[in-house]
Amino acid sequence: MPNAAPPLLPLAYDGSHIDGSLFTAITGLARDTRWLNAPMEWWTNAGLGVFAVLVAVGWWRARRRDAKAMTLALAAPVSIVAAFAVAEVVKKYVGELRPCRSVPHAFIVEACPAPGDYAFPSGHVTTAAAAVAALWLLDRRLAAIAAVFAVLEAFTRVYVGGHYPHDVVGAAILAAPVALLTSLALRRTATPLVARWRAGGALAPVLTADPAGTRAAD
DSSP states (O other), X not given: OOOOOOOOOTTSBOTHHHHHHHHHHHXXXXXHTGGGHHHHHHHHHHTXXXXXXXXXXXXXXXXXXXXXXXHHHHXXXXXXXXXXXXXXXXXXXXXXXXXXXXXXXXXXOSOOOOTTOOOXXXXXXXXXXXHHHHHHHHOHHHHHHHHHHHHHHHHXXXXXXXXXXXXXXXXXXXXXXXXXXXXXXXXXXXXXXXXXXXXXXXXXXXXXXXXXXXXXXX
């Protein structure tokens, strides 16, 4: 059974007129595939762990590359946090009601969040898209894998009724440039410091597979 929809709140933005019909079409699919509801609801949250793993793999592989690559690896989580912070500011500014409040007739799998937890942009997809963008600068193969999971993450957010399609698209459009610019800024400013850390000291084994710091590229 879907979760009961709380009533519409006053003085908040109703985004259902943008793509509410597409939203209900996807949640209608959820209604018709109830056997998938539990796995999709589990994955929509647990799936974020995939991006943490991919970022960790990027760091591990960067240990055998130069200081710029390692700086990008270290910048990846910072970039994701930066994108998420920007998204939270936008979310409060836009104040879009969750679909469970503005489309009470829809089939909603996910429990309806608190009234102050707004819909636009999706925090889950912000995290996923930021990870893709940060990894794109670091390792294109990992970024391609992350992109596949990001699309899946975006779909599950609509499938479980947590967001409208425009919430997930907007999150990707917002997160990608923030993550890219943050990673690029850190690569430019922090690479000399990372190179010094790689050259020796307690952090060298974490930052390079060559603790002696003899890589010419550094």
